[in-house]
Amino acid sequence: MTQQPFSAVRARFADASTTPRAYLEQHLARIAQREPEVKAFAALNFAGARAAADESTERYKAGRPLSAVDGLPLGIKDILESEDMPTGFGSPIYTGWQSGRDAAAVYALRSNGAIIVGKTVTTEFAARHPGPTRNPLDLTRTPGGSSSGSAAAVADGMLPAAMGSQVIGSVLRPASYCGVMGFKPTYGALNRGGGYDNFSQNCLGVLAHTLPDIWAICHVIAETVGGDPGCVAFQGGAEPAPARRPAALGLVETAGWSKAQPAARERLQAFRTWAETAGVRVLDRRATPALAAFETAIADAADVSSGINAWEFVWPLGAVARHHAQLLSPSMRERLEQGRKMRDADYQALLQRRNAMRTAQQALRGTLDALVTLGATGSAPVGLEATGDAAFNVPATALGAPALSLPLFQVEGLPLGLQLIGFPGEDRALSAMAGWALEFASV
Amino acid sequence: MTQQPFSAVRARFADASTTPRAYLEQHLARIAQREPEVKAFAALNFAGARAAADESTERYKAGRPLSAVDGLPLGIKDILESEDMPTGFGSPIYTGWQSGRDAAAVYALRSNGAIIVGKTVTTEFAARHPGPTRNPLDLTRTPGGSSSGSAAAVADGMLPAAMGSQVIGSVLRPASYCGVMGFKPTYGALNRGGGYDNFSQNCLGVLAHTLPDIWAICHVIAETVGGDPGCVAFQGGAEPAPARRPAALGLVETAGWSKAQPAARERLQAFRTWAETAGVRVLDRRATPALAAFETAIADAADVSSGINAWEFVWPLGAVARHHAQLLSPSMRERLEQGRKMRDADYQALLQRRNAMRTAQQALRGTLDALVTLGATGSAPVGLEATGDAAFNVPATALGAPALSLPLFQVEGLPLGLQLIGFPGEDRALSAMAGWALEFASV
Numbered sequence: 027m028t029q030q031p032f033s034a035v036r037a038r039f040a041d042a043s044t045t046p047r048a049y050l051e052q053h054l055a056r057i058a059q060r061e062p063e064v065k066a067f068a069a070l071n072f073a074g075a076r077a078a079a080d081e082s083t084e085r086y087k088a089g090r091p092l093s094a095v096d097g098l099p100l101g102i103k104d105i106l107e108s109e110d111m112p113t114g115f116g117s118p119i120y121t122g123w124q125s126g127r128d129a130a131a132v133y134a135l136r137s138n139g140a141i142i143v144g145k146t147v148t149t150e151f152a153a154r155h156p157g158p159t160r161n162p163l164d165l166t167r168t169p170g171g172s173s174s175g176s177a178a179a180v181a182d183g184m185l186p187a188a189m190g191s192q193v194i195g196s197v198l199r200p201a202s203y204c205g206v207m208g209f210k211p212t213y214g215a216l217n218r219g220g221g222y223d224n225f226s227q228n229c230l231g232v233l234a235h236t237l238p239d240i241w242a243i244c245h246v247i248a249e250t251v252g253g254d255p256g257c258v259a260f261q262g263g264a265e266p267a268p269a270r271r272p273a274a275l276g277l278v279e280t281a282g283w284s285k286a287q288p289a290a291r292e293r294l295q296a297f298r299t300w301a302e303t304a305g306v307r308v309l310d311r312r313a314t315p316a317l318a319a320f321e322t323a324i325a326d327a328a329d330v331s332s333g334i335n336a337w338e339f340v341w342p343l344g345a346v347a348r349h350h351a352q353l354l355s356p357s358m359r360e361r362l363e364q365g366r367k368m369r370d371a372d373y374q375a376l377l378q379r380r381n382a383m384r385t386a387q388q389a390l391r392g393t394l395d396a397l398v399t400l401g402a403t404g405s406a407p408v409g410l411e412a413t414g415d416a417a418f419n420v421p422a423t424a425l426g427a428p429a430l431s432l433p434l435f436q437v438e439g440l441p442l443g444l445q446l447i448g449f450p451g452e453d454r455a456l457s458a459m460a461g462w463a464l465e466f467a468s469v
Numbered sequence: 470m471t472q473q474p475f476s477a478v479r480a481r482f483a484d485a486s487t488t489p490r491a492y493l494e495q496h497l498a499r500i501a502q503r504e505p506e507v508k509a510f511a512a513l514n515f516a517g518a519r520a521a522a523d524e525s526t527e528r529y530k531a532g533r534p535l536s537a538v539d540g541l542p543l544g545i546k547d548i549l550e551s552e553d554m555p556t557g558f559g560s561p562i563y564t565g566w567q568s569g570r571d572a573a574a575v576y577a578l579r580s581n582g583a584i585i586v587g588k589t590v591t592t593e594f595a596a597r598h599p600g601p602t603r604n605p606l607d608l609t610r611t612p613g614g615s616s617s618g619s620a621a622a623v624a625d626g627m628l629p630a631a632m633g634s635q636v637i638g639s640v641l642r643p644a645s646y647c648g649v650m651g652f653k654p655t656y657g658a659l660n661r662g663g664g665y666d667n668f669s670q671n672c673l674g675v676l677a678h679t680l681p682d683i684w685a686i687c688h689v690i691a692e693t694v695g696g697d698p699g700c701v702a703f704q705g706g707a708e709p710a711p712a713r714r715p716a717a718l719g720l721v722e723t724a725g726w727s728k729a730q731p732a733a734r735e736r737l738q739a740f741r742t743w744a745e746t747a748g749v750r751v752l753d754r755r756a757t758p759a760l761a762a763f764e765t766a767i768a769d770a771a772d773v774s775s776g777i778n779a780w781e782f783v784w785p786l787g788a789v790a791r792h793h794a795q796l797l798s799p800s801m802r803e804r805l806e807q808g809r810k811m812r813d814a815d816y817q818a819l820l821q822r823r824n825a826m827r828t829a830q831q832a833l834r835g836t837l838d839a840l841v842t843l844g845a846t847g848s849a850p851v852g853l854e855a856t857g858d859a860a861f862n863v864p865a866t867a868l869g870a871p872a873l874s875l876p877l878f879q880v881e882g883l884p885l886g887l888q889l890i891g892f893p894g895e896d897r898a899l900s901a902m903a904g905w906a907l908e909f910a911s912v
Contacts, residue, residue: 130784226699251784256669259813341573341694370702
């Protein structure tokens with residue numbers, strides 16, 4: 027990664043020591059060089075991006091940028107509609123499909139001056155079947171999924187930031203594997219309109235290199251188009267909160283612990299030691315009954331979420347399967363079959379189990395400030411046929427809680443994220459703790 | 470209306486004294502005769518309908534119908550996607566637009582044997598700007614909106630049933646004006662996927678002539694694709710509950726009372742007298758403090774709902790307005806401007822006011838079994854430039870409560886509905902009371 031983060035370079039747009047167009051060109055050059063190998067994009071629009079960058083350049087020259095994201099080159103996960111590029115949902119059924127409009131988040135960002143450079147590769151319908159993207163840090167490895175192209179493009183310096191979405195672990199896992207920051211806010215905080223599905227755990231998210239870039243993007247979306255209908259929009263603020271050391275953290279193992287690489291567990295232990303040395307109380311399931319109860323509650327988060335998704339997938343998959351069943355991957359067909367065996371009563375039982383997890387997290391209020399765990403079971407697995415294990419990511423999604431993966435660890439010379447999980451609605455407090463946790467990087 | 474309701478004719482499919490194809494042909498003949506004047510349809514697919522009816526006929530012959538809606542000729546409000554016809558959303562921006570897939574409800578109904586005959590006219594994006602549909606009972610009058618074509622087609626005998634949707638009063642008002650039954654279930658009860666928006670009050674609904682037809686449609690949707698993600702699916706049962714006289718009803722005037730035609734108020738008074746004579750306690754705001762509090766809570770339901778919708782419309786309208794602003798109606802442009810002046814904090818304040826209405830309804834539990842009011846301010850207004858006043862309909866929508874308009878009244882020789890509003894989740898209990906209320910028709 028050779029480019030500066032947007033938040034660092036933006037001040038220089040104001041004094042004209044560089045321009046949005048020049049900043050864009052650095053990224054386009056990197057894309058031209060690296061995309062043939064990394065395969066992060068489902069579509070690109072260099073001409074449109076250049077025209078938008080020139081307009082942004084003029085606005086900065088006139089001293090009238092539209093917002094804190096004016097001039098930001100951005101990738102859009104190909105699960106979100108865009109007016110100027112096809113939206114393929116990672117499925118051959120939709121190759122070349124054009125909705126003709128921007129999804130809510132894309133509309134918000136574009137109308138605030140962000141430069142939409144391309145659509146980034148998603149797994150099929152943001153589920154398991156992978157696209158062609160490779161991990162830019164090691165082309166033999168998966169970038170993770172489902173926001174595969176967003177993570178790879180940002181990690182490789184092809185873009186400073188990209189939009190993703192997460193139903194299970196689709197933002198934080200690829201962020202962890204690719205060594206970038208990944209953030210999913212509180213459920214409902216960013217309007218998902220024009221984003222394929224309205225699933226009950228799905229949440230838009232952002233992949234970038236800095237908290238200020240992530241926060242600016244979320245803030246602009248919330249200010250312009252709000253959150254999901256009926257929900258509270260992102261409350262994190264225009265910028266992350268000043269770094270603040272938490273009083274107490276809960277170290278959670280999740281169902282992923284037994285699957286984690288030993289070196290990954292050691293890194294989390296090192297973070298714990300560092301935090302304790304800094305005066306933070308780090309609690310865990312062994313000494314804190316409420317955390318033990320929470321771990322029990324989230325132990326089957328993967329099964330519960332998978333069942334919820336199977337039922338919620340019955341419609342969109344069933345409708346396309348009427349004529350294109352042969353174009354669905356085997357894993358997608360299997361999920362459709364799973365869903366079709368369910369009834370609403372089964373679904374309601376799963377929603378109740380998910381609510382029990384949420385109640386268990388609420389019971390931790392007052393005892394600790396945030397939860398901390400790994401961003402993935404370890405470094406990105408070798409091979410492109412699967413996108414890795416989401417065991418560490420699914421609890422935060424099922425909780426509807428804000429979660430960040432911070433690229434603080436290395437395992438086998440490859441990145442691994444530290445995951446911070448906040449209480450729903452407390453995205454701002456999470457940013458303060460994340461600012462503090464980033465100091466671990468300089469240890 | 471010359472055709473028999475589907476629930477009445479379906480038994481004859483089994484003994485082959487008639488067939489789904491023959492039943493369809495009666496409706497197609499009526500459409501051919503009347504559609505040039507009524508203009509209920511945005512698109513028609515006679516060939517597809519005939520093929521589907523023939524398949525249904527074969528299934529009944531073989532003794533293997535797919536469901537209780539097998540062979541039901543159905544209209545689909547043109548706000549719901551359909552695989553075989555364009556979806557226009559009542560806007561010239563989308564004329565001829567094809568999504569290539571069925572919306573969740575359409576998928577559920579079609580895959581259970583229902584025959585999708587056509588797309589029925591909606592107002593622009595299911596809001597205020599009317600389509601060309603006329604009231605079949607008096608062509609100089611509005612059919613109401615936004616489910617204009619669905620109400621007109623059913624009222625005129627062109628179809629036995631049609632799907633609608635309601636954000637303010639878009640199912641019950643046209644039902645009242647056209648003299649058919651209109652039902653919106655509890656919020657979230659019918660999966661809205663592929664139905665344009667995910668607005669926080671929007672709900673699919675059904676227009677038909679009988680409770681059994683309406684219940685069969687809702688049940689099949691809920692069984693096949695469930696409710697909205699995260700919500701409880703329709704719990705009303707496969708058939709309406711046996712008719713049952715309520716112990717106590719709350720007569721609510723709503724903000725519409727002062728606007729209601731005197732003859733309309735008299736009809737509601739006649740119903741009250743009839744109910745009281747039958748032994749029902751009919752409470753009102755004057756004698757029952759909890760009802761007075763409820764009336765106060767819902768007094769500004771129209772303003773609250775309008776503001777909520779304006780904010781929720783910012784994205785879908787804003788995205789298309791980037792290139793097609795001149796193709797939006799003046800009322801739609803005005804709504805977009807209203808929404809753009811808002812921020813999430815304004816929206817949250819409106820959601821809180823809406824929650825206060827819901828709390829006020831919950832406070833009536835135990836005191837009464839259902840609320841009763843008018844389906845509209847009176848008979849359908851003359852003129853096609855507006856779709857009438859929704860003052861009587863917006864409370865139930867804002868409450869997320871199940872509501873039925875029953876064609877029990879006449880004013881100026883034109884129909885007017887009695888509206889029954891249940892408690893959220895109690896759609897089945899509402900059907901029992903509706904079965905009893907229908908006895909008023911024979912008085």
